[in-house]
Amino acid sequence: xxxxxxxxxxxxxxxxxxxxxxxxxxxxxxxxxxxxxxxxxxxxxxxxxxxxxxxxxxxxxxxxxxxxxxxxxxxxxxxxxxxxxxxxxxxxxxxxxxxxxxxxxxxxxxxxxxxxxxxxxxxxxxxxxxxxxxxxxxxxxxxxxxxxxxxxxxxxxxxxxxxxxxxxxxxxxxxxxxxxxxxxxxxxxxxxxxxxxxxx
Amino acid sequence: xxxxxxxxxxxxxxxxxxxxxxxxxxxxxxxxxxxxxxxxxxxxxxxxxxxxxxxxxxxxxxxxxxxxxxxxxxxxxxxxxxxxxxxxxxxxxxxxxxxxxxxxxxxxxxxxxxxxxxxxxxxxxxxxxxxxxxxxxxxxxxxxxxxxxxxxxxxxxxxxxxxxxxxxxxxxxxxxxxxxxxxxxxxxxxxxxxxxxxxxxxxxxxxxxxxxxxxxxxxxxxxxxxxxxxxxxxxxxxxxxxxxxxxxxxxxxxxxxxxxxxxxxxxxxxxxxxxxxxxxxxxxxxxxxxxxxxxxxxxxxxxxxxxxxxxxxxxxxxxxxxxxxxxxxxxxxxxxxxxxxxxxxxxxxxxxxxxxxxxxxxxxxxxxxxxxxxxxxxxxxxxxxxxxxxxxxxxxxxxxxxxxxxxxxxxxxxxxxxxxxxxxxxxxxxxxxxxxx
Numbered sequence: 001x002x003x004x005x006x007x008x009x010x011x012x013x014x015x016x017x018x019x020x021x022x023x024x025x026x027x028x029x030x031x032x033x034x035x036x037x038x039x040x041x042x043x044x045x046x047x048x049x050x051x052x053x054x055x056x057x058x059x060x061x062x063x064x065x066x067x068x069x070x071x072x073x074x075x076x077x078x079x080x081x082x083x084x085x086x087x088x089x090x091x092x093x094x095x096x097x098x099x100x101x102x103x104x105x106x107x108x109x110x111x112x113x114x115x116x117x118x119x120x121x122x123x124x125x126x127x128x129x130x131x132x133x134x135x136x137x138x139x140x141x142x143x144x145x146x147x148x149x150x151x152x153x154x155x156x157x158x159x160x161x162x163x164x165x166x167x168x169x170x171x172x173x174x175x176x177x178x179x180x181x182x183x184x185x186x187x188x189x190x191x192x193x194x195x196x197x198x199x200x
Numbered sequence: 201x202x203x204x205x206x207x208x209x210x211x212x213x214x215x216x217x218x219x220x221x222x223x224x225x226x227x228x229x230x231x232x233x234x235x236x237x238x239x240x241x242x243x244x245x246x247x248x249x250x251x252x253x254x255x256x257x258x259x260x261x262x263x264x265x266x267x268x269x270x271x272x273x274x275x276x277x278x279x280x281x282x283x284x285x286x287x288x289x290x291x292x293x294x295x296x297x298x299x300x301x302x303x304x305x306x307x308x309x310x311x312x313x314x315x316x317x318x319x320x321x322x323x324x325x326x327x328x329x330x331x332x333x334x335x336x337x338x339x340x341x342x343x344x345x346x347x348x349x350x351x352x353x354x355x356x357x358x359x360x361x362x363x364x365x366x367x368x369x370x371x372x373x374x375x376x377x378x379x380x381x382x383x384x385x386x387x388x389x390x391x392x393x394x395x396x397x398x399x400x401x402x403x404x405x406x407x408x409x410x411x412x413x414x415x416x417x418x419x420x421x422x423x424x425x426x427x428x429x430x431x432x433x434x435x436x437x438x439x440x441x442x443x444x445x446x447x448x449x450x451x452x453x454x455x456x457x458x459x460x461x462x463x464x465x466x467x468x469x470x471x472x473x474x475x476x477x478x479x480x481x482x483x484x485x486x487x488x489x490x491x492x493x494x495x496x497x498x499x500x501x502x503x504x505x506x507x508x509x510x511x512x513x514x515x516x517x518x519x520x521x522x523x524x525x526x527x528x529x530x531x532x533x534x535x536x537x538x539x540x541x542x543x544x545x546x547x548x549x550x551x552x553x554x555x556x557x558x559x560x561x562x563x564x565x566x567x568x569x570x571x572x573x574x575x576x577x578x579x580x581x582x583x584x585x586x587x588x589x590x591x592x593x594x595x596x597x598x599x600x601x602x603x604x605x606x607x608x609x610x611x612x613x614x615x616x617x618x619x620x621x622x623x624x625x626x627x628x629x630x631x632x633x634x635x636x637x
Contacts, residue, residue, distance in 0.1 A: 144492040147448040151469025
């Protein structure tokens with residue numbers, strides 16, 4: 001993800017710069033033209049046009065500024081996020097699932113984007129994704145469900161650009177609960193895809 | 201024997217029917233909550249080995265009570281503390297205390313090698329004659345529980361006409377002690393005694409499935425990293441790894457002839473049903489759905505299979521056969537139906553379903569989709585159903601206060617009894633005839 005994000009961020013900045021430059025090159029000839037060939041004849045209306053033009057220019061500049069700011073903010077946030085994900089976070093922050101589901105939530109996807117960024121910055125790392133379930137449910141079905149959770153997780157990372165051979169999967173079903181409790185809070189923590197670094 | 205003097209096949213047929221009617225006292229399908237009263241007085245010669253005698257009577261009592269079909273008449277009411285002999289008792293004295301049957305026995309400790317001789321007989325108080333004339337067991341003292349289980353089976357058969365469920369064993373998953381994350385595969389008597397370790401390497405071992413002849417144990421182990429299926433020959437000790445690779449492989453069930461092992465195996469999160477042919481040493485794929493297909497269980501005909509699939513959006517039971525014909529959905533009630541096990545007696549399938557109260561319960565359904573019935577009614581969760589070899593009882597795990605126990609009940613959902621906790625937990629039990637190796 002990281003390389004992709006950076007690429008996307010870079011592309012956005014280029015686009016904004018291009019827009020700014022296009023705006024400049026457009027603005028300059030317009031001004032010259034209006035001031036050049038018909039400076040006097042249009043003088044009566046030129047004040048109104050000038051006002052409209054200035055307003056347009058101001059609006060354009062404002063929009064460009066906003067785009068620029070937005071892009072920078074995003075870039076900064078991405079950098080911060082990528083930088084903020086430590087090795088410990090990569091290992092300790094689990095992707096969580098709803099009961100009897102292997103579908104990634106939006107939070108899960110965001111977390112995986114950060115993990116992908118971290119993997120991109122640490123290309124020597126290989127990881128195993130463990131699929132886990134809560135205790136509710138039967139042994140064999142939970143093993144199969146954990147298997148699918150691990151694979152969903154791996155699949156999303158590979159679509160974000162992580163090379164498939166760097167990721168292995170394993171299901172533990174309900175065999176390795178993170179939280180030994182028997183309540184909703186414990187179950188929610190236990191329905192997870194957990195990352196283990198297998199080589200660096 | 202009384203029929204021997206009669207002539208004509210018609211009369212003979214009538215006689216067998218009449219004999220059956222007069223001799224059997226329990227129709228296992230119709231019995232309801234009725235408990236047949238049996239008297240179990242002290243054994244002759246018990247005074248020479250009081251502890252052993254008491255243990256033997258305790259096993260007999262436990263078996264008969266666990267069946268949910270018998271009750272032991274309170275010994276405090278007995279007129280005769282000990283019967284006069286194994287084959288002659290005072291029927292009137294037992295009729296008076298309300299017994300329908302009496303188990304009379306003699307225990308003898310042989311001087312050599314702690315061998316014991318145990319003789320047991322069953323008397324019919326209603327007909328005032330011996331119902332089962334003395335059975336003699338001779339063996340080491342350490343196997344006295346097995347002797348008692350064998351005789352309990354005779355009592356069960358005499359009164360119900362069905363093979364008894366007591367001289368049986370269970371293959372189990374037994375968690376290791378605290379701090380250890382592995383799970384062992386163990387073998388024990390159906391009542392939790394006589395625990396033997398089968399796979400005790402400290403790894404996570406799951407889903408044990410013993411072949412019908414009791415020799416080949418299929419199970420999943422994480423010992424080499426990924427959860428793969430291993431086949432261990434319990435008589436020779438030889439072991440082979442059946443599956444390889446990163447995915448998840450789980451045994452399902454053996455065909456009744458022991459030739460095929462139905463299993464599930466996943467590649468890239470896609471779990472499908474396969475048949476492993478032990479003769480040709482090859483795998484045949486039976487399902488091709490992209491999602492979860494697990495837990496295949498063979499019908500007694502050796503052709504049909506029931507399994508769990510999430511192809512309909514929620515886990516439900518489906519039927520297919522060994523040719524891999526298009527799966528037919530069996531369950532429609534509820535949004536979580538898993539772990540099907542096909543009864544060895546025919547068309548009934550037991551499984552785990554999630555109730556409206558969001559707890560897991562044991563259900564049964566016929567293979568044609570009819571007669572769906574919930575068997576368990578308590579609070580908490582019920583899991584891992586397994587049929588008695590005679591198909592008349594279902595055993596399962598139940599969760600009470602965050603601890604797992606084993607229970608059994610008849611397939612009618614009646615006679616629920618909790619099995620003793622022999623000190624070794626038995627999860628995911630597979631109920632089997634006593635192994636011979």
